[in-house]
Amino acid sequence: DAGVIQSPRHEVTEMGQEVTLRCKPISGHDYLFWYRQTMMRGLELLIYFNNNVPIDDSGMPEDRFSAKMPNASFSTLKIQPSEPRDSAVYFCASTTVLGTQYFGPGTRLLVL
Amino acid sequence: DAKTTQPPSMDCAEGRAANLPCNHSTISGNEYVYWYRQIHSQGPQYIIHGLKNNETNEMASLIITEDRKSSTLILPHATLRDTAVYYCIVRAGGRASGSRLTFGEGTQLTVNP
Numbered sequence: 761d762a763g764v765i766q767s768p769r770h771e772v773t774e775m776g777q778e779v780t781l782r783c784k785p786i787s788g789h790d791y792l793f794w795y796r797q798t799m800m801r802g803l804e805l806l807i808y809f810n811n812n813v814p815i816d817d818s819g820m821p822e823d824r825f826s827a828k829m830p831n832a833s834f835s836t837l838k839i840q841p842s843e844p845r846d847s848a849v850y851f852c853a854s855t856t857v858l859g860t861q862y863f864g865p866g867t868r869l870l871v872l
Numbered sequence: 873d874a875k876t877t878q879p880p881s882m883d884c885a886e887g888r889a890a891n892l893p894c895n896h897s898t899i900s901g902n903e904y905v906y907w908y909r910q911i912h913s914q915g916p917q918y919i920i921h922g923l924k925n926n927e928t929n930e931m932a933s934l935i936i937t938e939d940r941k942s943s944t945l946i947l948p949h950a951t952l953r954d955t956a957v958y959y960c961i962v963r964a965g966g967r968a969s970g971s972r973l974t975f976g977e978g979t980q981l982t983v984n985p
Contacts, residue, residue, distance in 0.1 A: 793973075853915070866913075866915050
């Protein structure tokens with residue numbers, strides 16, 4: 761298995777632009793998680809899905825952030841409009857219930 | 873989920889055992905102890921987990937005290953590639969937990985030649 765796949769690996773954009781991050785979980789995993797990592801806040805959970813349904817989005821910082829999972833093999837995290845403080849590494853992870861979470865390589869986002 | 877306490881940093885000589893402690897004094901009966909590590913710029917990597925018995929796999933050993941209030945991750949023969957931030961996480965078992973993980977600040981382990 762290729763593991764969790766994220767794209768793009770790096771993204772540089774200007775403030776106010778829309779940013780879309782993509783994730784393909786491991787086949788057969790029914791949980792998908794989006795995390796954000798910054799020096800100030802560490803690794804924090806933004807939202808997670810079970811069977812494509814959002815279960816807990818309490819970590820989403822504000823309405824500029826949205827996440828979708830249209831099917832079992834694809835999820836997006838969108839920021840619109842983006843701001844410099846959104847600069848971070850965004851990780852996607854997947855697992856089965858009680859299973860081990862496997863993380864993707866992350867997307868490094870820089871908002872200028 | 874119970875909170876964990878880890879030292880911010882540790883050093884270890886290459887080839888020696890690295891023993892990383894973790895306190896989780898408020899752990900409850902159905903909570904597991906998980907260890908992940910994050911090598912610079914990469915996604916966190918699962919190492920090992922346990923409930924109350926000691927566990928060993930190809931990467932490490934996990935020693936959990938009898939009262940379950942603390943644990944130690946042991947890397948038996950540390951190499952330079954083991955330099956990473958190590959996270960000790962307590963996670964509730966069962967479907968209600970949703971398999972979520974809460975990461976603290978972890979321990980920066982530096983393996984020196």
